[in-house]
Amino acid sequence: MSKEEKKPFSQTMAEWRQFVYNPRSGEFLGRTAKSWGLILLFYLVFYGFLAALFTFTMWVMLQTLSGDIPKYRDRISSPGLMISPKPVTALEFYFNKSDSKSYAEYVSTLKQFLKSYDDSKQSKNIACTAGKLFEQNEDRAVKQACQFNRTKLGSCSGVEDDTFGYAKGTPCVLVKMNRIIGLKPEGEPHIQCSPKEEGKVQITYFPDGGMIDLMYFPYYGKKLHADYLQPLVAVQLAINSSITKEDVTIECKIMGSPNLRNEDDRDKFLGRISFKVQMSE
């Protein structure tokens, strides 16, 4: 009420204290102990029931799912491209070829990433027929994986050069295509990279022509296809030494396959990726 006079502060405080604990009625925050007990018990039961119900409905929902493949895959009809190593901030490589610390992070990431491609790890994998989709029988509980030897990555394999060319000013970047269950590329998919400005950089692909072999497809999912290794394309950039200290923007795209999209307005990583490299000496 506008007409009501302002209560003195001490009275307000006293009222608050009264509210917090009222010694006469034994009320604490407006309720007696019994009342608090009842209300807490009620909410315990209420929320207990809700939690049980939620758990049950979640369980029912999860029962309808298969452990092997997701129910729907329509949100990822076409794969994205990604590179390794991934710089911490944005997709921008900054390094000094004479300072091994400046690229140590990239090198260790690459080493780590390629570990699973070591020959020793691929003993179970089989050599598949190149150029053909490797479709496997449905009743096979465990799907076989095709071998992908590191040696296919040539000078970017890290076998001969354990700095992946960073020390020489010819850094390697691995381009990979996102795994999507059941994806069967058509045609002859290959990675094609180009610098934004012509002539600043020379690009070498491993395997040759940046080819992605069809034998690595389709993918059957983490559970069925535990040993699966996705095919990689290594891109070695020979940066023109005259343009050091300048940014080089490189865009890679997946080409040669009609069902792999690479021109989406909204998704800048769908079948393509662009990254920057700046090298100094």
Next chain:
Amino acid sequence: GLTSARAAEILARDGPNALTPPKSTPEIIKFLKQMVGGFSILLWVGALLCWIAFGIQIAQGVASAFDNLYLGVVLALVVILTGIFAYYQEAKSTNIMASFSKMIPQQALVIRDGEKKEVPAEQLVVGDMVEIKGGDRIPADIRLIFAQGCKVDNSSLTGESEPQSRSCDFTHENPLETKNIAFYSTTCLEASPFLPGTATGMVINTGDHTIIGRIASLASGVGNEKTPIAIEIEHFVHIVAGVAVSIGVLFFIIAVSMKYKVLDSIIFLIGIIVANVPEGLLATVTVSLSLTAKRMAKKNCLVKNLEAVETLGSTSIICSDKTGTLTQNRMTVAHLWFDDQIYSADTSEEQTTQSFDQSSQSWAALSKIVTLCNRAEFKPGQENVPIMKRVVVGDASETALLKFAEVILGDVMGIRKRNRKLAEIPFNSTNKFQLSIHETEDPNDKRFLLVMKGAPERILERCSTIMINGEEQPLDRERAEAFQTAYMELGGLGERVLGFCHLYLPEDEFPDTYPFDTDSMNFPTSNLCFVGLLSMIDPPRSTVPDAVSKCRSAGIKVIMVTGDHPITAKAIAKSVGIISANSETVEDIAKRLNIPVEQVNKQDARAAVINGMELKDMTTEQLDEILINHSEIVFARTSPQQKLIIVEGCQRQDAVVAVTGDGVNDSPALKKADIGIAMGIAGSDAAKNAADMILLDDNFASIVTGVEEGRLIFDNLKKTIAYTLTKNIAELCPFLIYIIASIPLPIGTITILFIDLGTDIIPSVALAYEKAESDIMNRRPRHKKKDRLVNEQLAVYSYLQIGILQSVGAFLAYFTVYAEQGWLPNTLLGLRVSWEDDYYNDIEDSYGQEWTRYQRTYLQWSGYTAFFVSITIQQVADLIIRKTRRNSLFQQGLLRNKVIWVGIFSQIAIALILCYGLGSVTALNFTPLRVQYWFVAMPYAILIWVYDEIRKLFIRQYPGSWWDKNMYY
């Protein structure tokens, strides 16, 4: 008179002769008030935080920075649009008023430069000579210098309903009492067709200096108090804002201490604010109130201030005028006495016949006197108008008799023509009788008929015989006593009694050509034959007794405040039930027990009739005592100034007081009252200005309908708010879980706004159309301080029970969408940082597939949409359960309120359009959703309904139990 030049000079000095309208707030201030009131401040803060976040992000070069800019703009737009909307609603209701009070400019006949001129009354100045004739409104305060048959109706000023004669004699020191001053805005009456009152006077005061002007300025001095609903809404805003701010700050602190960046924490804070604030609610409340206001206007209650709609509902005391509000405001014949017997006449508004026994010869004689001894006449050209509605020239009693005769006999004017009037002595205060002599319509009867009516005791004095069953019998003591008893009885009913007598003049003494001379009275005026009595009263409106009993069962005290005589006031109070049949006043008890008034225990008397003179000498304590001790109170002979005292007394009892008034000097009381009700027909402009509500038909019963509507809207607003608050939790939980469990954001801020301002709007308005659950007129008025609009139970039940249920249902849909696309719940936990990393384009889901940022975002929008759809579906259930607070839905009926179904369909339609129609507009963050996701939350929706039915069942089964106390809102 003055010269034009002099008049212009004075006009320049004194200003125009008009009342300064009450100072109104400038429009721009009103508009800005709408912009900062309620939740607006909170949303402005939200918008500001958005822009700050935008500023920081743009400096950091974050790609999604513009989202925050847009969100800020949207929030600001929401505030501005709801502000404009509220302003528009406000303005619309004010406009109704403006059009109402607009009047035709008044003209005054003034003598200037020695000529009579018509000038607008506004241009009158002190010293002007003005001429007034019957029917005019007096254009300023004037001192009469010439008056002929001039009577004024001062009722708007003093409340006296009797016309007062005015002459040029100075009779009293007090300007209000003296006869030679006529006041601004009172009316000069058209006394009779034969004597048009005229007067000439000199203007002594103009504009605000007039008596009326002074009272009007007094009224504006009485402060405007906040309406109960405004207090309730403020209380509600405080609760919600308190919850929003404390949760916001709490989670800001949690977020910061969880090592979130401050910027991110700010963005969370925005989300929490947006989720917590029911953006559309205040607009909905306005719409609901204006819908009710419209409904009330249809029932003749015009509400000036939207919030007054509800005030009427919480009214606990109505101080009502008598004349015109409780009564029909016209004299009507109520009782007859002839043949030694009292007959009751029909006093209803629409009478077309009278049903008392009319076979007696005495009645024939009486009716003849009534018809002939009457100077009132119908204005011509009203043959098709119902008798009761015809305009009559003549005073109130004569009008009553004329209409009474016309109803029974028909064609009174024809009868008068056939019984030609030969001589007449009009009523005057010394004679106290009226007499006329007529030829009779029987051609064989050459006698003249002398008829007379007047004050009963005077008439009886002149009679020697009395007519019983058509026979003249000597008027002996026994007969005279019978007359006295009847006279007392009718007088005790508060009725104005008239006696009627006649005499057939002998043919031999009064031949055809006898020259009747009223000055010398050459005819007998004594030894007449007494025929009967007729009593008149301003009868109660026929709807009023019912309305009063409704008020009583609704716990509303009705106090009659009138300027009339206590006996009349008491009689009317009894006949409408303000004083119930079996209750007694202190005086009644004293009379019954035959003891002095002082010895009566005041507690025993339920009723009290207080005279204005007594009231004058009372202390506040004594008045309080009366107001507390007596439940049935009549204040008689009160001056309008005393009304203010009565209102204040009632307000001291913590009552919400409604006051009716029509006069200018009622305006302070109207202003002071919690709800002032002005009369639309009889009310003065000043009263209408001061009031919150205007009663278009001046009928008390309309107030009661208004009360019913007001109570209904209070209940329905409760339901609307409960409905709206519920989903706020379902909007808030996603943010809290998002912060704590670091899952991808389940619902976006924009999506929340689409619920608050999209799907939820029509349903929440639809609740305003809900019918009452039980007879709302059978419970006590709500206690201003205890029965809150938003109470603890409502908030707790909405927030902690249904709201949580909804959140759980919506989360089920969210997890379903993600799981079916490959993101099992356990994968989602703690995923937030990498999920939102723009450069992390190969995040692996539970099945080993890798997702780009955009693919994830798109999935996130599907999650938003699923969450949104689930809330919508559950809000349908919420809407249905909110139809009742206590009754089962089956008792209330699902189809009685069809607007609810409109609400449900609109809700679903809007959701469908957003999902499938606008699913491709990226900025809106909606995606076309698989049909089955619409049904995921359905079990929870059903559960909400079942749970609420159980809640209501227990409340009905165990009233007063712990459950009832904690679960009934």
